[in-house]
Amino acid sequence: MLDTLQHYLRHPGRFPWAFAIWLAGQRLRRVARVLRFPETRKPPSDRWAPGLLSEAYASLAQDPVAIAVHFRSRQDPTFFPEFKNGPSVDRSKVQLWVDETVAHAQHVCSHVFEYGGFGPVELGSPIDWQRDPVAAARERSADPNMADQAADVIREDIRVLWELNRCHHFVTLGQAYWYTGEERYVEELTMQMRSWDLANRVGQGANWMSSMEVAIRIVNWVWAFYLTRRSAHWSDETLQLFLWQVLAHGQHIYRNLERSAVSNNHYLANGVGLLHLGILFPEFKESRKWLTTGRKIVFQETLDQVSLDGVDFEGSLPYHGFVLDLLLPTVLLCSYNAVPVPREVMNRLEGMLEFVQAYTKPDGTVP
DSSP states (O other), X not given: OHHHHHHHHHSGGGOHHHHHHHHHHHHHHHHHHHHHOTTTTSOGGGSOOGGGBOGGGGGGGGOHHHHHHHHHHOOOSOOOGGXXXXXXXXXXXXXXXXXXXXXXXXXXXXXXXXXXXXXXXXOOSSOOTTSOHHHHHHHHHSOGGGHHHHHXXXXXXXXXXXXXXXXXXXXXXXXXXXXXXXXXXXXHHHHHHHHHHHHOOTTOSGGGSOHHHHHHHHHHHHHHHHHHTTSTTOOHHHXXXXXXXXXXXXXXXXHTOOOOSSOOHHHHHHHHHHHHHHHHOTTBTTHHHHHHHHHHHHHHXXXXXXXXXXXXXXXXXXXXXXXXXXXXXXXXXXXXXXXXXXXXXXXXXXXXXXHHHHHSOTTSOOO
16 A cells, blocks of 8 residues: 555656545655755855764864865775876877867866767856756747747756756866866866855755765765865865765765666666765765665666666666666775675676677667
């Protein structure tokens, strides 16, 4: 009975009565989120309170500047050792890839993005984080004398909006800085972080609807931070803002897990986000439960979703790659920080890599 009710509520559009319950729940949840996060419009330095940090770090909460100094200079936990002292690869062997990354970052600085099948899209300045960027671009270029046709063509797709708000391009900016040392990439990164913070109240709007999207976004923010944290553009206030978003994202994921009767990559992504935050930000009071919950989800879902021969259960090469992208850096992060990974999870991961090797063509493309 409970499983049936959960099925109805996960698909409210199919059942009018379930939709009414779902809508009421969403409205109550929005009210609760506003009450839970009344300080989200305050300056970053005013968002801190002693109760946010664990007992070992509680004194930092009394001094926002001390928080910034601590996170900027600390050596543990370990992110990826390769990023500690700048590029350590032989650039002559990967120069083409480096050049492509830097060229991509330059487009990001100009607010020109590419979305699969749509080509380059100009987002303008400041970026509108609440609109499907492709639909917005089409609207700007539409013929005002053909309003009826334009309205039919310009349809917003929330998946495109979510793709922008996953902030994959933050990592691109971080990579460009890591390879070149040019501060303009970090200047753009921190400017966009501040812009996103202003445009997205915690727990409200399209960009907080799916905890998978929330998890992917904060993992990208964390990667971008670690790639660029030695830059002078990480002012105390910007660093405090970033840490506040880490906290808000972690709390949101934990309270809105996308658990269902059937294994799914949304729930796996929830676990990946929590495990990243639980490992890399032990200063937060809630980090221990993030780590515990994230570890349980990631390891169990790996066994549930990946077959013994290393193939993702959805039987799709794109989904196989997506799940591997979630798992591989997460398991490596665990190994760098003494978080035990079950042998069977490692076996499934090795099988996934072998499968990728088997279906990848000599030119690097896949079917």
